[in-house]
Amino acid sequence: MPGALDPSATIDGLQPPNDDPRSQLLRKNVAGLLERIAAARSRGAHAAADVQLVVVTKSQPASIFGPLADAGVSDIGENRIQSAAQRRPLAPAGLTWHGIGHLQRNKARTAIATFDLFHALESLRLAEHLERLLAEVGRVWPVYLQVNTAGDEAKAGVEPDEALPLLEAVSRLSHLEVRGFMTMGRLGASEADLRATFCTLREIRDEAVRRGRGTAAPQGLSMGMSDDFEIAVEEGATAVRVGRAVFHGVDNHAAPSSGDETSGERGGGGEQT
Numbered sequence: 001m002p003g004a005l006d007p008s009a010t011i012d013g014l015q016p017p018n019d020d021p022r023s024q025l026l027r028k029n030v031a032g033l034l035e036r037i038a039a040a041r042s043r044g045a046h047a048a049a050d051v052q053l054v055v056v057t058k059s060q061p062a063s064i065f066g067p068l069a070d071a072g073v074s075d076i077g078e079n080r081i082q083s084a085a086q087r088r089p090l091a092p093a094g095l096t097w098h099g100i101g102h103l104q105r106n107k108a109r110t111a112i113a114t115f116d117l118f119h120a121l122e123s124l125r126l127a128e129h130l131e132r133l134l135a136e137v138g139r140v141w142p143v144y145l146q147v148n149t150a151g152d153e154a155k156a157g158v159e160p161d162e163a164l165p166l167l168e169a170v171s172r173l174s175h176l177e178v179r180g181f182m183t184m185g186r187l188g189a190s191e192a193d194l195r196a197t198f199c200t201l202r203e204i205r206d207e208a209v210r211r212g213r214g215t216a217a218p219q220g221l222s223m224g225m226s227d228d229f230e231i232a233v234e235e236g237a238t239a240v241r242v243g244r245a246v247f248h249g250v251d252n253h254a255a256p257s258s259g260d261e262t263s264g265e266r267g268g269g270g271e272q273t
Contacts, residue, residue, distance in 0.1 A: 004126040022064075025250045031056075033245060037233055044234030046202060048221070051233055054098050056225075056243030058083070064250075065091035076174065077119075077241050081107045085114045100241055102156055105129050117142040119182045119222050119241070122156045127170045134175035144182040144222045149200040150193075152186045163204045164211070167218065180220025180238065181205055185228045194228050198235035205236075 017117060041047040055068060056077040065076070069092045076091070078084035079101025088097060099115035102122075108130055111118065121127055121143045145166055148157035158166050163181060164189055170176055183201045185194045199223075205221055224232025224240035232240055 003156050007093070020067075022069040022250055025075075025248075026064075026246070028069050029246050029248055030071045030073060033242060036230055037240070040230040040233035044236070046199075046236040047233055048236055048238045049271075051126040051237060052239040052266070054100070054222075054239055054241045055246050056100065056241050057087075059243065060247060062087045062090040064247075065095065073246075077243075078115075081111050081114060085110050088114055098241075109133055111248050112137070112139065112141060114273065117144075117217060118181065119144045119239075120146045120156065121170065121176075122146040122158060124166060127166075127173055127176060131173040131175050139175065140177050142171070142177045142179045144180050144220060145178060146182045147204060148203055149204075149230065150186040150197045152184075155184055155186075158206060162198055164208055167208055177221045178216040178218045180222065182223070184220035184223070185232075187227075189228075191231060194231050195235060196224050198232050198237070 030053075037051050037053065041051060052075060053073070054075045054077040055073050055081075056066070057064060058077075058208050060191035065087075068076070075096045075098060077098040077100040078087070079099070081099070081101075081103070084097065084099070096116045097114060099111050100120060101119040102120060103111055103118070103126065105126060109125075112130070112133055118141060121130075122145075127143075130141065130143075145163060147159055147163045148155050149158055150163070167178060170178055180202055181201050183197060185197045189197070201221055201223055205218065208218060220238045221232075221236050222241065223235075223241040224230075224237045224242075225241050226245040229237070229242055229245075242270040
């Protein structure tokens with residue numbers, strides 16, 4: 001079940017979990033987050049049956065991927081494309097890599113080669129560019145359509161009334177598979193505003209399903225980060241993108257740099273730090 005991770009599980013081919021301080025803290029933090037997600041699901045009238053935890057690692061060194069896999073994490077979110085391309089070969093095999101940040105067209109080829117799926121498709125122009133590149137390699141790429149349901153000028157995404165037309169257009173492209181919709185809450189927003197942001201995305205999804213828009217009705221709702229994921233889960237999130245809450249206290253036990261690790265990065269993407 002997506003999101004329902006076993007903290008004692010490992011990705012195939014890895015050694016059993018170790019007991020260094022970072023790994024212990026990560027297992028504790030991940031288990032605590034899954035408990036909070038489960039509690040939010042039990043409270044939310046609109047909650048999804050399953051919620052996937054995507055761990056945002058942009059501010060962490062590449063040495064964190066092994067301990068994350070030891071903690072049962074299977075889904076990694078990165079918003080810096082070049083960095084992710086360099087870091088992925090350093091991570092254990094078996095992790096699923098999610099692209100969660102703004103994608104410039106000149107980096108699209110690298111993004112396709114790096115990420116297993118993409119959460120921030122924000123325009124038909126970008127979709128058509130991706131379609132051409134994907135056709136060259138014969139690949140179908142799962143994507144979420146980004147919608148600015150918060151009405152935040154600092155965030156990308158189409159306006160809510162443009163979401164279904166975009167879905168209809170992208171669904172005609174044979175190498176893009178629309179999994180659902182993505183949004184971000186406004187930083188510092190009230191609970192009422194956050195609920196409205198997430199509820200609007202859910203209503204867009206529900207209307208898409210009702211109308212049968214697209215080749216297959218998209219069910220996914222990628223929404224919720226460290227400060228608001230519980231509200232997002234209550235309102236129907238199927239995937240939450242969490243970074244800071246996963247790594248609380250872990251930085252105090254950072255492993256020594258091996259010389260090939262990418263230093264911490266800030267800004268952009270799907271998890272505000």
